[in-house]
Amino acid sequence: MDTTPISPQPGSTIDPASAVRRRDVLRRAREEFTAGNNLSLTDPRRMGKTVLLDLLVDDPGAGLLAIKIDYEGVRSSTEFVLRTLEGLRAHRGLASRTRDRWRTFFDNVDLDLGLGPVKLGVAATGRSATALLSDVILAVEEHLPPEALLVVAMDEVPIAIANIKDNEGPAAAHQLLQCLRELRRRRSRLRWILCGSIGFHHVLRACGATEGVINDLVNLPLGPMTQPEAVELAHRLLLGIGHTPTDPAVSEMVRVTERIPFLLHALAHRLRESGLATDATRVVSVFDEFVGDREDSRALTHLVTRLDPLYEGRVREAELLLDRVATAGSVPTADVLTQGSDQIRLILDDLVDDHYLVEGADAIRWRYDVLRRVWHRRRRLSS
Structure with missing residues (x-):
């Protein structure tokens, strides 16, 4: 594994020489x-x-x-x-x-x-x-x-x-x-x-x-980084902020961000700003603060705002379905489809194709739980 330090760049173009x-x-x-x-x-x-x-x-x-x-x-x-x-x-x-x-x-x-x-x-x-x-x-x-x-x-x-x-x-x-x-x-x-x-x-x-x-x-599927790639990035980011990359801290960074590279950079940036040593507990609390900070996590607000131009005339139905799945964690597919509306079926297809939701054999859930949390928090949904 490359151990060259990487400085967090959550909002900047990353030089390929400094990328995992x-x-x-x-x-x-x-x-x-x-x-x-x-x-x-x-x-x-x-x-x-x-x-x-x-x-x-x-x-x-x-x-x-x-x-x-x-x-x-x-x-x-x-x-x-x-x-x-x-x-x-x-x-x-x-x-x-x-x-x-x-x-x-x-x-x-x-x-x-x-x-x-x-x-x-x-x-x-x-x-x-x-x-x-x-x-x-x-x-x-x-x-x-x-x-x-x-x-x-x-x-x-x-x-x-x-x-x-x-x-x-x-x-x-x-x-x-x-x-x-x-x-x-x-x-x-x-x-x-x-x-x-x-x-x-x-x-x-x-x-x-x-x-x-x-x-x-x-x-060409992309999605999150592989586990080894995310571990390498977390390790190098901690070195880049001058913190000791312990295995528990690295593992927790990978877990809470679900291996999404932007979130790893954003988390490391916030850990550096905290001025405190990084351990597994600190990783969890700082990441939770990041998700709840509307200003600091504004780069993820497209989750809420991009439905309007893409789902013209169907925004309310799409939001309600995302709300329902975000609150419940998962919803039986049959419960959605038995509403009998072709519009609901098309909306579900689009939300799956847009990587919001994933449809399993029997149930629908958010593709990335971390993004479900962001949606849940931004929409101020009750638990």
Whole structure:
């Protein structure tokens, strides 16, 4: 186990050099890319998706190149194209001939010249965003080194598609999804991983698309860290705050956070602020304080607030179901489904797909008990 100290960074981008490797997930991703598959990764915020992509870019593996593009904040099809090009032009391994092709339709392609953001050129006038996106990608495909595979890691794609639907209409969002599907369909040396903190099912429904536009993507499970990874992170975080990482304290940190990396960082940060020595009892009390502190744990308030835009017209029913399961701990599936409403069935499907709930053979419960506690506390539910 690596014992290099890590300073807690609950709200910052983590340098891959200071991150605990998600070895099993990265190994599977590399195997899927080598086998010719493209991937989908959707998990709630704070599970470590962005860090995983950064780790992949930092160490893509033998025969692989990788570039990450963040689409958060994109609100139009044209912005999507320009953000894609800006991400790709930053990759030093691309051939100069690729940039020569890009200059046909875009200005400021050469990042080394410090010319600022990429802009549409005169020749792009009248061309659709999807045609321009195809031009960008085809230029990369044609000039990759013959022995290399390039992984394009696209972060927060569902949010961008949802924004495009809101600003340009469902047809524009649907066309962009179809274009991405067609680009992935080519048996080229590009591989794709599409990531997001909201599920594609919401986006597809909103823009009238079917599963056909994403059914070529293999799901890559992420979730919490493995037990050894979480133990390593807890150990190194305690070293990073100058505390002695005893086995009981480390074990308790892993248990109360349910191996969620953001929560481990947040807990270590709060332990450092307390100024007291860390033992198992202190870990439990400090974490409970964190969950109850509305200001300190504000990064988790998306659990309460994100239902409104995603569950339009069904927010109240979704909240009541989450309240019920959060209070009871688990609810027999039959008790929910016997309400006889197709709407309830669809809501349950969405809450499972959004990683709030998990449906077992006979009962429904929260996927992560720590997040159930946050919901219970934020909603001020009675025990």
